[in-house]
Amino acid sequence: MKSRFIMSMLAGVSGLTLVVGTLLGASPARAADVPAEFGSDWHDPVTAAPPVDRPSGRSCQVTLAEAQFKDFTPYRGTYTPPERCGDRWSKVVLRLDGKVKGRQFDRLGYVHVGGVEVLRTSTPEPSPDGIEWSVEKDVTRYSDTFRTGHDVEMLIGNVVDDTYTGVIDVKVTLTFYAGRQAADTPDRVLTLDDGVALTTPRNSERVVAEVYATGSGGGCEEYWYLTVPKKAPYSCQADDGPYREVQVRVDGRLAGIATPFPTVWTGGWSNPFLWYVVPGPRAFDVKPVEYDLTPFAGILNDGRPHRVEVSVVGVPEGQSGWSTPVNVLVWQDAGKAVVGGKLLGSDVGDLADSTVYTPGTEHRLDSEGGHRLTVAGYLDTSHGRVTTTVSRTLAATSAHRWTDGENVDGLDATWTDDETVTVDGRGPAVTSRTHRTYTMNGTTTVGADDRLRTVLTLGDRADAVTARGGRRTAWSRLDDTYTGDATYTVNVPRDQRHAVGTTGEHYRLHGSEGCYDRRLTTVQGLLTEDRRRC
DSSP: OOOHHHHHHHTOOOOOBOEEOOOTTOOOOOGGGOOSSOOSOOOOOOOOSOOOOOOSSOEEEEEEEEEEESSSOOEEEEEOOOSSSOSOEEEEEEEEEEEEOSSOOOOEEEEEETTEEEEEEEOOOOOTTOEEEEEEEEOGGGHHHHTSOEEEEEEEOOOOSSSOOOOEEEEEEEEEEESOOOTTSOSEEEOOBTTTEEOOOTTEEEEEEEEOOEEOSSSGGGGGGGOBOTTSOOSSBOTTOSOOEEEEEETTEEEEEEOOOOOOOTTGGGOGGGTSSSOOTTTTOOOOEEEEOGGGHHHHTTSSOEEEEEEEETOOTTOOOEEOOEEEEEEEOTTOSOOEEEEEEEEEOOOEEEEEEEOSSEEEEEEEEEEEEEEEEEEEETTEEEEEEEEEEEEEEEEEEEEGGGSEEEEEEEEEEEEEEEEESSSSOEEEEEEEEEEEEEEEEEOTTOEEEEEEEEEEEEEEEEEETTEEEEEEEEEEEEEEEEEEESSSOGGGOOOEEEEEEEEEEEETTEEEEEEEEEETTEEEEEEEEO
């Protein structure tokens, strides 16, 4: 039969996001104020991630969208650039302010400007009394899009009826800060014609594709990391198990590989009490997967359209559940109208994907997967021949255990994504290395008394180093850890769940540009700790 764990998760999400801001004036509750269990209201959603740094000086604000989402009808409007802040900006910040009350699932949303996806986010689940939240994102990289007027489309697909009463009310704005444009801002932001065709400027000297890859939509791919092969008796199955990899191909040739982030939405793991106040990492900030396609620029610069395709390895044939919209960022050579070049070659390793199923009173599936890709190419730019080499190595391991009926369901998984980009031209070579690690360790248990308990830890970590001529010039270390332990009674009305839970997030970012350290703790929906260091 379908487990309560899986059926509850199937009822959930759609998903997108950014950095959620703490409400002004909010302060941690005293221990004496913490109730014995969850009530009808709780603290508004908050994350420990840093807010977007805003420069001083003149700014202009434009409203992108203002809508109430009750169904799957998108908001459509028009964007007009600001009049008093010029057409070059030191920073552009997107902000979403939302509110919802009653009962509602978490929902996935997006904002498109001229077809460019500038935001993907998911919503928190509301309290009966109502919640408000905000999301901020640095969208300076899309400045090329914002310089001219465009159509705007926004959607947070929702269902409102007698049971699920929450109408999602949102407003999205852009704030432009006048000033000198950052040197690393792309010159062009492109989308794919008909979803696959890309035509770049003929003087492109750097090309980066970003893919907002999300497994979502209420099916098993929403929690792909728990799927098992068909030989194992579990309610979510995939032909080869849980290994997933997001691939990009250019004219049929493999051009990039990446590990998708294992996002847990705010209804995840069958336990909304884990997420009412503190969401999991990236749940409110769906970051795109980035692929450096510069080795292919010599091919792309011929002035013709080229086929760019995204696929997700491991998804059963014919099964939906993944969204993979693509933006392409291009930096142009100001000193040359046409930049020629050549793809020097690629080295594609064998894709590894194996599972071992062990039956028993407690079933167990051990999974391992991985892949390796190196591509290199050169461009003859106005400042000489420049060779770019991109190497990426992926690995995934997991141990999934469950009982008959899935009243015990646990996962311990680790994903790594190592990337090295070397740019060698005039002067010392510049090498950027990034080591990403994602972790998930949790168990959901349903007891004989119908008390469901979930204990879960999630990790989002990244170490990045840039060196010039072998000498380190910049570095950073990110460690974003979520922990949660929540229990409630299932199969009873909402006011009889007697839920309790402790959740927290510790976000640490250290590096050559400074230090940020913030820890949050909640108990029964009240914020009991908000501590900043550095």
